[in-house]
Amino acid sequence: MSGNTKLKNGLQAFLDERFNISSLLQIADKKKVPIHKHAVWYYMGGIATMYLAVQFITGILLMIYYVPEISSAHASILKINSKIDFGWFIRSLHSWGANLLIAILFAHLFSTFFMKAYRRPREFTWLTGLLLMVICMAFGFSGYLLPWDDVSFFATKIGLDIAAKTPLIGETVANMLRGGEHIGQATISRFFAIHVIVLPAALLALLGVHLLLVQLHGMSAPGSFNDLPEAKKTYEKFFPDFFYKDILVWILAANVLFALVMLNPWGIGPEADPFAPAPVGIKPEWYFLSMFQFLKLIPPMVGPIEGELFGMVLMGLAALGFVILPFVDNGKSKAWSRFATIFGLLILTGMILLSIWGALS
Ligand code: HEM
Known part of the structure; x- marks a missing residue:
């Protein structure tokens, strides 16, 4: 036995005894993906997972320099954009990444919808997915205010005014989010806590359930595939065949993100002035x-x-x-x-x- 094989076997035995690695490998070995003309949509969830990882990493890096205070928030973003090494790059990755993540999530939502992947036994994969979508849109809404520029201020104001119209609870919820009747320091503090603690914690918990359910039920297939006689149904192994393609697709998706960041770095408008009239034609983010x-x-x-x-x-x-x-x-x-x-x-x-x-x- 060569030294390398000995080391590999030893490492495998060590991990097996502690983490039961071989049964996990057996699960990975059994996982298979149906091959059909709509299979391209199977990549969406994986791309979303990759973009999500980008959001977590860049978000943590932004927290090092961002100041959630009404008098410094805007200045801290200006500093990140112009003085901190690669600050503009990290911030642009985070802002463009948020938009790409939500776009891919819409593709994931509607593709799983039209492939009827929500049907029994995947009802809860679908429902946890819907909650993940709501959480990601809440990420977008809460993050939008943090730079404290004029557009973010007034778009948030309009959003909260609309939310306040929700029957029964609207006014109370809007007041709790604002921390009073007007958007100010209390609002930034609340939005910051929601954006960096509450939503990430809720997202990680739900995503854990979502991905566990995906492993439990395997990939669903559209009706056209299910109606085929058993002998005509073809599959590929998830590991390594589909997984390698997943990585290739991630590299392509990452390149789309890099291209947007390099060609159009994320800017910032003038500092918010709560007493100024709202700029004309103010609109929320595209996904709202x-x-x-x-x-x-x-x-x-x-x-x-x-x-x-x-x-x-x-x-x-x-x-x-x-x-x-x-x-x-x-x-x-x-x-x-x-x-x-x-x-x-x-x-x-x-x-x-x-x-x-x-x-x-
Ligand atoms: C942070 C957000 C999300 C992430 C990271 C995520 C991730 C994933 C991944 C990796 C898969 C397996 C591969 C695939 O089918 O694409 C999957 C499957 C699935 N997801 Fe999501 N997802 C998210 C949000 C959603 C949303 C918004 C919905 C719809 C409401 C949804 C519904 C589903 C369903 C039904 C499946 C099973 C697909 C099948 O079995 O064919 N997910 N998700």
Whole structure:
């Protein structure tokens, strides 16, 4: 036996005794991925995981120099952008990374939706996914205020004013987030704590469950694959075949991020002045734009109900549709299956059109 093999066997025995590595390797060895024409969508969750890792690393580095104080927040970002070595690079990775992460999550959400991956037994993979989406959007909302520039200030103000319209709890929640009636030091302190502690902790816990469920149930396959006779169904091994392709896709996705960072480093506007009038045409981030535009479409009063409230109830019902769909479209009824696909198509088309309209108007 060569020295190398001896060392390898010794290391394997050492790890096996302590961590039961061989049973983990057996699980990895059994994991397989269906091969079909929609298989490209299987890469989305992996890309999201990679971008998430970028967010954690760059976020920790930004915390070293960012100051969550109303008098220093803006200046600390200016310092990161212009004085700290590679500060602009780390900040741009974080800001562009957040946008790419959310874009990939939309692709992941709708691809798993249209492949009906939410069906039994994956209902809770889907529901933990929905919560992860909400958490990532909350990351975006809370992080947007932290640079304390004029756009971030007024976009947050509009967002909180809309949130305050939520029936029953809206006003209380908006006041708790603001730390009073106006956006100020209390708001930055709260948003900072939420952004760097509360959301990361919730995200890691939920992601743990999400990924555990994915391992437990294996990859789902679309109907066109499931309907094939057993002999015609082809699979590839997750390890190493799919895993190597995963790494290749991560490198490509990382290059998209680097290209955006190098070609268009993230800037910063003038410092927020709470007493100045809101800049004209202020808009939220693109991922909130469809909701914002939808609310603008609704007349001030719909019968006896205030328009914004009416719009929020409609959006709440649509969100509820995504929550309960796995339990009604369980694969047994063709009618529900068709209904789910049409529902998803309507929401997706509506979101795209409203976002384009919002961006152009
Ligand atoms: C931080 C956010 C998220 C991360 C890091 C993540 C990660 C992953 C990964 C790595 C997989 C396995 C590979 C794949 O199918 O792409 C997966 C599967 C899945 N994810 Fe997510 N995900 C996230 C959010 C979501 C969201 C927003 C949804 C939808 C509401 C979702 C629903 C699902 C479903 C249903 C599967 C199972 C797919 C199948 O079996 O074919 N995930 N996720």
